[in-house]
Amino acid sequence: MSIKVKIYVTLKEGVLDPQGRAVVGALGALDFKGVEDLRIGKFMELKVDTESKEAAEQEARRMCEELLANPVIEDFRVEVE
């Protein structure tokens, strides 16, 4: 069964996000003045071939732990459809 999974990888709170800072600066230069805080993460959509949704979610979590996220500085969230 092919199951669609969405993975969100975000920087942990307290970890500096220089890319987000740069984007806030660029938005300011384009006259978007009301942006207070912007943090950038990764969003992954994938299809996993497993027997059940539960298995797909477990598989995706293992992928995050082993490759897709850096547990020292990043959090991840898995959504199964």
Add this chain to the structure above:
Amino acid sequence: MSIKVKIYVTLKEGVLDPQGRAVVGALGALDFKGVEDLRIGKFMELKVDTESKEAAEQEARRMCEELLANPVIEDFRVEVE
């Protein structure tokens, strides 16, 4: 009013995603064999200071059109909380 906005920027369908391909290869090397298709996008969380949710959404859409997404190859989605 400080409104939390989430922005998802993804590659349009049909646009090659070499980063996603590389990740599928790396997952295969780690013995995750069931991954069929993986596409990587960006996920942004920001706070916008506007009078209403509608205004925040419009502002975020304009940011995507002008800076955050490349409309030639990317789609974006805005969620207001």
